[in-house]
């Protein structure tokens with residue numbers, strides 16, 4: 001049976017577009033590579049478990065980058081020292097259900113709930129979590145993985161999520177997209193043009209502004225997503241999130257992140273017009 005995935009995309013200049021991923025996501029390439037950046041292992045499947053399936057169905061390569069080691073996600077004292085290992089095994093089972101090959105999953109190994117301590121690019125030795133090429137830090141690792149994976153589209157939880165790990169990941173990822181596109185830090189690989197297709201996905205909290213993309217799927221894809229989420233058996237604290245995802249049906253929402261480099265001409269025009277108006281009086 002064919003799977004059903006339908007995108008509705010709102011653009012402020014055009015009529016809403018409805019159709020498949022290829023028709024409705026901007027500038028679809030023959031070799032699409034989606035990258036889901038997941039602050040914790042379960043975030044990507046919660047916010048994008050249908051989009052991952054839709055992307056695979058449309059022939060795109062799907063990659064997953066898990067930022068933290070999950071070491072603070074214990075819900076029983078017995079699991080306090082083993083939870084990181086348990087979650088790693090659960091992640092493989094979860095994303096296997098979605099259809100992701102194990103080799104497309106990478107862990108940055110940043111300590112859970114301490115992401116704030118790993119912002120930037122920090123000289124480090126091999127014993128430090130997240131170590132690569134003489135450094136640790138989110139900007140160091142994101143730059144490396146962006147240059148390695150060379151994604152055409154990136155998905156990340158919104159900047160509005162309450163969890164500080166989510167906020168820092170969002171912020172550090174966006175600046176790293178610029179780092180990765182320049183010749184800075186050559187030990188992390190060759191430059192890759194800045195990715196302008198970055199989408200926020202809802203995980204914990206509402207979007208900071210209205211989302212502009214809806215993905216509608218069928219019940220069987222929702223079932224697959226729910227089964228994948230339930231592989232995170234150790235994560236009992238997300239039970240209310242799981243309930244919400246299931247109750248809301250086979251829908252996911254995304255918001256394009258717009259960022260532009262500083263263009264002084266915009267302000268030149270603004271002030272020029274201001275002067276003209278003053279002269280008229």
Ligand SMILES: [Zn+2]
Pocket residue numbers: 039040043163166
């Ligand atoms: Zn999370």
